[in-house]
Amino acid sequence: MSTYAIGDLQGCYEELQELLLSFKFNEDRDCLWLCGDLVNRGPESLKCLSYLHSIKDNCKIVLGNHDIHLLAVVEGKRKLSESDTFIDVLESSKLSTLKNWMMTLPFHYIESIETEGKEKEYIMTHAGIPPTWTKADLENNSNELSSKLFNQNPNSFLEDVFGNYPNHPKKCKNNIDQLRLNLNCLTRMRYYDITGSLNLEYKGSIEEAPKNLTPWFEHELKIVNDHTHVLFGHWAALNGFTNKKNITALDTGCAWGNKLTAMRLEDNEFFSCDKLN
Numbered sequence: 001m002s003t004y005a006i007g008d009l010q011g012c013y014e015e016l017q018e019l020l021l022s023f024k025f026n027e028d029r030d031c032l033w034l035c036g037d038l039v040n041r042g043p044e045s046l047k048c049l050s051y052l053h054s055i056k057d058n059c060k061i062v063l064g065n066h067d068i069h070l071l072a073v074v075e076g077k078r079k080l081s082e083s084d085t086f087i088d089v090l091e092s093s094k095l096s097t098l099k100n101w102m103m104t105l106p107f108h109y110i111e112s113i114e115t116e117g118k119e120k121e122y123i124m125t126h127a128g129i130p131p132t133w134t135k136a137d138l139e140n141n142s143n144e145l146s147s148k149l150f151n152q153n154p155n156s157f158l159e160d161v162f163g164n165y166p167n168h169p170k171k172c173k174n175n176i177d178q179l180r181l182n183l184n185c186l187t188r189m190r191y192y193d194i195t196g197s198l199n200l201e202y203k204g205s206i207e208e209a210p211k212n213l214t215p216w217f218e219h220e221l222k223i224v225n226d227h228t229h230v231l232f233g234h235w236a237a238l239n240g241f242t243n244k245k246n247i248t249a250l251d252t253g254c255a256w257g258n259k260l261t262a263m264r265l266e267d268n269e270f271f272s273c274d275k276l277n
């Protein structure tokens with residue numbers, strides 16, 4: 001049995017199938033982890049969701065910002081934007097099945113796996129983990145978001161959690177502010193500024209970043225120790241590089257013309273499939 005952690009799919013169904021062939025994925029034995037953003041930007045969101053739903057017992061999936069956007073559109077809380085490419089999902093007869101399933105998916109996943117003879121604790125989220133969070137903080141904050149999403153309580157949750165502010169825990173005035181900030185950390189985070197506030201405006205390369213911005217994974221992370229390994233997606237411009245031994249960036253921008261990447265957790269070997277067509 002092997003476990004493969006795969007970067008942002010974003011509707012790249014053909015590349016997913018090629019990638020699975022490249023490591024001879026066995027639906028009866030192997031397990032897939034997906035770091036979120038299953039849909040949007042790429043061509044075949046519906047096929048990606050339908051396939052993963054059909055093998056859901058072999059999958060560990062966390063939600064990304066595009067997945068949450070899709071759910072908000074389905075619930076009538078957000079409008080479809082011109083750049084959205086998931087109309088196939090909205091028009092599908094499987095829409096309610098897929099939506100109900102997605103609502104149950106978490107924002108983090110943690111499992112210990114034996115890697116080259118040693119137990120390693122893999123921790124996966126879509127965008128990353130705030131440096132100040134302990135494992136308990138991650139579990140509590142992530143589970144709170146999941147319960148609000150699943151129960152739609154408050155009913156306006158999928159309306160209220162969009163937006164870039166507040167961007168610091170000290171600026172949160174109420175629970176919905178805190179939920180929005182936590183969701184942004186788990187699904188959209190890239191940089192912190194020198195005041196420790198999340199900066200969601202700048203999305204460019206690290207080389208050209210304003211001097212006051214630092215990637216979240218360059219901070220000392222409370223959650224990281226010798227036995228943990230953090231997996232995240234969301235940030236295609238990193239092209240898989242963090243320069244950190246136990247923090248791996250899985251998004252290699254398939255929907256943007258680059259490639260889809262998988263990491264086998266038992267030996268940390270990488271597989272990839274270039275964008276097709």
Ligand SMILES: [Mn+2]
Binds near residue numbers: 064066126235
């Ligand atoms: Mn993303």
